Amino acid sequence: MDQKHKQAGLTDETVIQMYEMMLLTRRLDERMWLLNRSGKIPFVVSGQGQEAAQIGAAFALNRDEDYLLPYYRDFGAVLAFGMTVKELMLSAFAKAEDPNSGGRQMPGHFGQRKNRIVTGSSPVTTQVPHAAGIALAAKMDQKPIVSLVTFGEGSSNQGDFHEGANFAGVHQLPVIFLCENNQYAISVPYTKQVAAKNISDRAVGYGMPGFTIDGNDPIAVYQCVKNAADRARRGEGPTLIETITCRLTPHTSDDDDRAYRTADEVKKAKELDPLLSFRTYVKEAGLLTEEREQQLEQEILHIINEATDYAEQAPYASPESSLQHVYADTKGGE
Amino acid sequence: MDQKHKQAGLTDETVIQMYEMMLLTRRLDERMWLLNRSGKIPFVVSGQGQEAAQIGAAFALNRDEDYLLPYYRDFGAVLAFGMTVKELMLSAFAKAEDPNSGGRQMPGHFGQRKNRIVTGSSPVTTQVPHAAGIALAAKMDQKPIVSLVTFGEGSSNQGDFHEGANFAGVHQLPVIFLCENNQYAISVPYTKQVAAKNISDRAVGYGMPGFTIDGNDPIAVYQCVKNAADRARRGEGPTLIETITCRLTPHTSDDDDRAYRTADEVKKAKELDPLLSFRTYVKEAGLLTEEREQQLEQEILHIINEATDYAEQAPYASPESSLQHVYADTKGGE
């Protein structure tokens, strides 16, 4: 019998790329925490535990044409869409060269036009109607483009989720709604956020298919998002996909999660860490040797070191540049 | 076999009361249009075609304790909750004595504290979270009170529907969400509003039961709302009920529906007019004779005539009274 990734239509090369990107994402994330704890960067929000969902989803798209509307944990997805480690470090250090915002926004507020990563804000879920709008434009222009929008399960309780999903349903737009369900909205557990068994139960109310899948399995996520993208491109409309994961860190570097969840709970979740299980998978599939793994870690370390040094030394935007880009014709000083 | 209303637990007396109230509601509504077309009142919004849903639902509640959060077509429901024809006429004429608003709001913006009819506004669906809040208060106070909130199917696409329903689901609140699905939001037909088969398909996403029923059958509505109210009082949480009806008039007196629906469509809907089928029912059940019917029409005519005369002659609020009641301590002139 074929290996799981082959069944899903993934080549050996692609699946190992996915693994490498997951590892890169994790190591970058870990470095950010170190930088934060040593006082070098003021803030971290991270995606640890959700990389499989993010990377599985991103790889299922056409990363040269489709649009990504990520939320703040989506380091894996934006890396897969072409943002570089250096660029993410520039954002962490809030430097002028940060392509997301030139140091104007907090880290995790992604945006990069050339890679069709749509600029995001802090108020959650506003990106959901945007994804519908982008898909509407694609439909009008008869371009085979899909928009993928992500959000937390807590955020799926905002009105904008409902309105955006409904709009996409009515107009049968090529949108994929990806809910990264990590069981918590900061300190609020799933049961106090939602009474439905699954977030995907909401799909039927918008006339679209809904799926709940294991967010720790990048191949399962790939497969499900790929099917949704294919459907979308065939003009069959949107899909709601919920990936079940766990947030392996506190909410952000400002949070202490011991106030609301037990160490045991986190420990158990860490046993399901998608990085571990995917490593096992690629090894057992004969795609990753011990040496290559060592080498890969070295390469990644090097990339991250270089990016950190660069970003640390890069200049801030000038204070007066705060005045720029309010309107198309704002030069600053107005 | 028992008659349908008996199976539903309705006595002969109650069922005939329901019929009388439906007839009263319709005749009042018709009078309002006449008054509008003859230039006596500036505006009408009406509930023709939806009376069975409104009155079936209202009768299923404890009209001495429960709360009603109606929307603008709910003349039947507010009459059932104790607002009088005279009071509604005072509102139509925008006179000072109007208990809803003292002539400040347009007709159809109901509110009467003594009857627990909660004040409403024009922006649709804002009342949905209010209903959850009232139910939350009831739960906190351990009172066996239910809140019934109504809204159109178009309005169920607003964020506030989603957020209010989700809140009620999470906290298992005693709320009944009643969607009066009349197939149109002004000119926009159901298929351009919603891709789901039924509005009630949304219930599962909030962890509550959902039902779609014939809104032309007051007994079916009564039964379904009664079950929901019983569940709510037992602490089993909210219910979403969708009644399928037809709006027999244009959207309001300012609308001309010939631009967007055919005469034939309206004609067919009129054949399903709940007033006709319910009259047939009570007659066949032996609860309404020809004479009683005549007499009833006379009584209603008299009530409406009297109310019209009274309201027409009643004084407006003084211009300066516009300044009152901004805050608890606003006397006016501030």
Place this chain on the structure above:
Amino acid sequence: MAIISYIEAVTMALREEMERDSNVFILGEDVGKKGGVFKATEGLYEQFGEARVLDTPLAESAIAGVAIGASMAGKRPVAEMQFADFIMPAVNQIISEAARIRYRSNNDWHCPIVIRAPYGGGIHGALYHSQSVEAIFANQPGLKIVMPSTPYDVKGLLKAAIRDEDPVLFFEHKKAYRSIKGEVPDDDYVLPIGKADVKRKGEDLTVITYGLSVHFALQAAEKLAQDGIQAEVVDLRTVYPIDKETIIESASKTGKVLLVTEDNKEGSVMSEVAAIIAEHCLFDLDAPINRLAGPDVPAMPYALPMEKYFMMSPEKVEKAMRDLAEF
């Protein structure tokens, strides 16, 4: 040059822009087959088809949010809010998103949308169909707020708004829709957003206002002229960001300023105008800066006597102008 109504100028601008640029499209509640509840989009569904004149679900945050998304993908959406009063559910999308997209992305993304909405009272619309909502948005850098007074201005400014690279709120006075008529060229023209317009020259006092009240001020000015008092009438046209220069110039010239808005008084855009004058023209003033506005109650009541009490009128403006002239 034809004489057309204010609302016909809206339709004309929309039609011409849709003909000019295939990226322009309209979305909103009942804008399609029905042609809008006020008929502003009448005929456009027939001319441009369903794909470019979209009837949306009843959900304003989605209307704004979808427009924003489409604009980021290269479209030029013109969203209609059925009444300005119903823009409230979309405030998050307008303020947190539309207004901030260019700035927060350091000029990488931008958001060229227009949101049209009928506002204003005097049409028996009660609390929720009469409001002036501009002040809610008139402190949000990134937004532009246009509120035209004449059919000529409507056409030129709506076209400018559609071609603008940034989000524009375009508020149309619903009482002006059919009551105000004027000459409008058939040609293509745009008027500058951000510039006030002196609608009448005068030396004795200045009235600064916008929207329907411009006409009240002009009528009153004619009456005063019969008594030899020459009032200058400044039409703001854009209420945010405001045209300081024109304000300062006129206020300095006449030394007597009356500010008129149909909105509630406290916290209206006229507060900003007063602040600008107080900051820049203090020593040129011969009289306190006078604001004439709606009372500070939530919104206009339905019953006619109360509505009239709240609503701005030529008589109220004239009285305030005479009082000021006599100061």
Place this chain on the structure above:
Amino acid sequence: MAIISYIEAVTMALREEMERDSNVFILGEDVGKKGGVFKATEGLYEQFGEARVLDTPLAESAIAGVAIGASMAGKRPVAEMQFADFIMPAVNQIISEAARIRYRSNNDWHCPIVIRAPYGGGIHGALYHSQSVEAIFANQPGLKIVMPSTPYDVKGLLKAAIRDEDPVLFFEHKKAYRSIKGEVPDDDYVLPIGKADVKRKGEDLTVITYGLSVHFALQAAEKLAQDGIQAEVVDLRTVYPIDKETIIESASKTGKVLLVTEDNKEGSVMSEVAAIIAEHCLFDLDAPINRLAGPDVPAMPYALPMEKYFMMSPEKVEKAMRDLAEF
């Protein structure tokens, strides 16, 4: 009398009011077990239980709307918006509903809710965790907006807000939470909503401000005093509806007025203050009314140099005061 921090005063007021009146309850995101992201509700979940300290779903319109509903059924909800920036999805509930319920029902219903929200910058919160949002609401009759500067005022005004019969927005400066400390009586007391407070008496110029900037003005005033310039510092405390009397009195007395806000300049609540002075004290003024405010860009950037450029500071206030004194 203990010296406590600004945020401790918030918690104290909440606790005492919950002890006093069993109808008072709290709802918001993370207010329960976690005690709020800033810890304003710390210990209350433990003391009053889950039923009176509700962790809500992440949905601000529901938080406001549910609070409104509960208040109409006799409760006294205190809703927390996690950051003032995230009040935007609730604007429709606050403006269309809370502010209008008493008026539209002709006094039949009313809506005694408090909505608390941390606002303001200087904490490295970037565009969406630094904003001053009061101007959005400061033209909505029916609402009251309280923005205290000291722990003493926090306690007295939050208690007053909870006992008020009408909706109150209560904005707490998040940078003040731990940096500002002061004496707060253990006793029960309330301070009047709608009244400004003269925090420092002076004859030479008036600074009118609110929130954190009150402290900047007081610090600057001390410096000026060393040079013999006596500044009066007026703390608005309630920014809507505004206390005209106190403003007029102080402006008339000193004749020189500096208005300070951390918000963007155009359309801020200070525009209204300027308008009031221009309307009532014109002939008492010795200098133009000067506004010191944030620049007109969407909101405070994240990077430190840009944040500092935007943010108000004692130095900026002092400089503006000296310039005005020398005018």
